Amino acid sequence: MSKVIDIVEELVTPITEDLNLELVDIEYVKEGKNWFLRIYIDKETGVDIEECGLVSERLSEQLDAKDPIPYNYFLEVSSPGAERPLKKPKDFERAVGKRVHVKTYEAIDGEKAFEGTLLSYDEESLTVEYMVKTRKKQVEIPMEKVAKARLAVSFS
Incomplete structure (x- = not known):
């Protein structure tokens, strides 16, 4: 394929x-x-x-x-629509500050899926801020562990 x-x-x-x-x-x-x-x-x-x-x-x-x-x-x-996939470096760079959904190949902090604000991106990793119950948490995800990433629709 x-x-x-x-x-x-x-x-x-x-x-x-x-x-x-x-x-x-x-x-x-x-x-x-x-x-x-x-x-x-x-x-x-x-x-x-x-x-x-x-x-x-x-x-x-x-x-x-x-x-x-x-x-x-x-x-x-x-069109890729509102939930546009993030694959290329420029996709991630444009998504900084936006809501994203990231799935990983293996668990990080016990989770394999994260939805929240993309705080930063470089070629090595990305950082997502997400909510756990009522508090904000940040996770740094190495790029080699990213299985899929896309923009997430925000309902605010």
Whole structure:
């Protein structure tokens, strides 16, 4: 699957760059009997349906020409939404001061999931402030222990 994602990234990156869009993420997953190729794009002011359609159209042409995917699949191009994944260093840098949800590969302080404010980030670790009952707590999470991270919707 990572080979497919690498090939798709090579194909879609020039398209998103040409349109001044950011490639946020690529997923190639099987759900039930169907395969899905999901491309998540964004820009400072958000993306609209026309931009998603344009990327989808251009990428479809590239995929048809190269034919790198052995199965039938559904192509979906969309915004990452409010719960945007955090994968690249710039994603984490932009998220400092925002609510995040982080899952770890192994327990830290007895927990494998943390939701709170991202206080700091560097290439080695990130620090999240979260609530335990009625008091605030901070945890430093080494980057090699981060399994998944995303922005979290805040209900305040």
